[in-house]
Structures are given as structure tokens and as C-alpha cells.
Amino acid sequence: xxxxxxxxxxxxxxxxxxxxxxxxxxxxxxxxxxxxxxxxxxxxxxxxxxxxxxxxxxxxxxxxxxxxxxxxxxxxxxxxxxxxxxxxxxxxxxxxxxxxxxxxxxxx
Numbered sequence: 001x002x003x004x005x006x007x008x009x010x011x012x013x014x015x016x017x018x019x020x021x022x023x024x025x026x027x028x029x030x031x032x033x034x035x036x037x038x039x040x041x042x043x044x045x046x047x048x049x050x051x052x053x054x055x056x057x058x059x060x061x062x063x064x065x066x067x068x069x070x071x072x073x074x075x076x077x078x079x080x081x082x083x084x085x086x087x088x089x090x091x092x093x094x095x096x097x098x099x100x101x102x103x104x105x106x107x108x
Contacts, residue, residue: 062096
């Protein structure tokens, strides 16, 4: 069993201590399914990156913006959104912890 709230607290502490303002850990790796916790300090940006074949973002705490080209979606605690299937970035509007759920290596 995984205590996601304990992981959130641990990685938020690590993010605060990091010069990059973030900490992440993949805590579930089952076949093609991955889940990772990502903690970000306020103002931290995960720059443009490609999307996996399928993914969603769930905000455990804080507020983030999922930015897809010219479109941005704001998400707060308890909200979930699909990750766009194109390059995107993530910005923490305030200290935040999110869960990234993704499906990878389809067809391998």
C-alpha cells in the first residue's frame, strides 16, 4: 500500500530544499501504467515537454496551470484534467503537489 499523502508531504519538503523548486517520484510502475507524485514550489515551471500516449493530472494541493500552446487551464486542489497530446508545460501558481498518471510504451 502506498500512502500518497505522506509522499506528498515528503516531496514538498524536498522541493522546498531544491534549487530547482521541484521533487518527483514514480511510485507506481505496473506494465504500461505509471503514477508519479510531483511537488513544486510557487512559480516553478516544468518547461515544454512531450506528452505520453495517455495521461492525466490530479492536483492534490495548491494551484497549477497546464499550458498547451496559447491555451492554459487552471487547476486547483481536487481537480483532474487530461494532459494534452502535444507539447505542454506546467506552472505552479502556488506551492503544489500533483499526481501524474500516464500510460507509456504502448505496443512494446
